[in-house]
Amino acid sequence: MATTALSVAGVSHGFGDRPALIDVSLDVPAGSFTVLLGLNGAGKSTLFALITRLYDNVSGEIRVFGHDVRRAPSAALRQIGVVFQSRSLDADLSLLQNLTYHAALHGFGPASAKARAMELLAAVGLADKARDRVRALSGGQARRVEIARALLHDPRCLLLDEATVGLDIGARESIIALVRDLVARQGLGVLWATHLIDEIAPTDRIVVLHKGRVLFAGDHDTLLAKTGLPTIRDAFTTMTSSADANSAGGAGHEGRADG
Incomplete structure (x- = not known):
């Protein structure tokens, strides 16, 4: 069984009465490139702030190679390297x-x-x-x-929050290739947050985060099979649109990971 670099289980967070994350659960295996895919405002940066202890998670559990970020923050943070959006x-x-x-x-x-x-x-x-x-x-x-x-x-776990924002296509491809090489050579567990679907490769794990909820977590092919659609762009659009329609109709939506 693969070692888990990062585990997020049942984490919610809000600002005043505005929820930012709702019962979020996901795993990043060691030696994997895991894409956290979500539109601007989905909650990606809030999740990164909780993982890195810029915010305190008062619900759920976040572990880095088994170390709880609340109970053993020094041990957990020693395993994390971060590239923030700013x-x-x-x-x-x-x-x-x-x-x-x-x-x-x-x-x-x-x-x-x-x-x-x-x-x-x-x-x-x-x-x-x-x-x-x-x-x-x-x-x-x-x-x-x-x-x-x-x-x-x-560190053994690398977090990158919208690391290619503002870069031209050549620079974007170069940065992604560099990080993928780190995964291959050093076995890092990488969580790559982006809103750009074309940064996803067929070998990646994908977590779809939408309006603070995890709609899907699993591999590329499973996402396509789950939606019955030919591309990740189509799958993402359909999945998020369906979540919005359910929300508008007053239906609850399950926020935990599928895989």
Whole structure:
């Protein structure tokens, strides 16, 4: 049985009287590229904030390689690397300075921080730009640095929230290929949040999140078989439209994962 990198079970969250997540359950196996597919406002960023403890989950359970994020946050967060949607590098520092600063926060000494930073810059194809300022980078290159930063402490679970937003198609494809390669070479469990259906590959696991509810969780072929439709785009459109119609009609909708 595959090791579970990330497990979310029965998690709900709201802001005041507005629900953002409703009984959300999903798993990310180690060594898998799992796509969290949802339109803007589906609750993807809220879920990431709960997983990373920016928000406190007061219902349900979130575990990272078995560590509960509420009861053992340090052990859980040590296993997680995160690339958030908003850009967060210091534009006036070099790539190397950005990475060594964050390496120090993880307890690296100066020499080991520099060595680890250079190792990761090489891994993302930017070693030759180590001393360039971040402001001189393209959007795709900056994302590569953020991925390198997320990997500094050698996590086994990587979360990426709309990591390709604002990038051209070439940069998007390059970032996705880089992350898929990390899954293949290092066995990382990746949760890739996106609203872009063309970022999904036939080998991916897919979680459909819509208006705070999980409508489906399983593999590519199972989603097509479940809906009887030929493409993921058709399946997603039909599934979300049906959920909206049920909601408008006052019918309840089951929010737990299907797989």
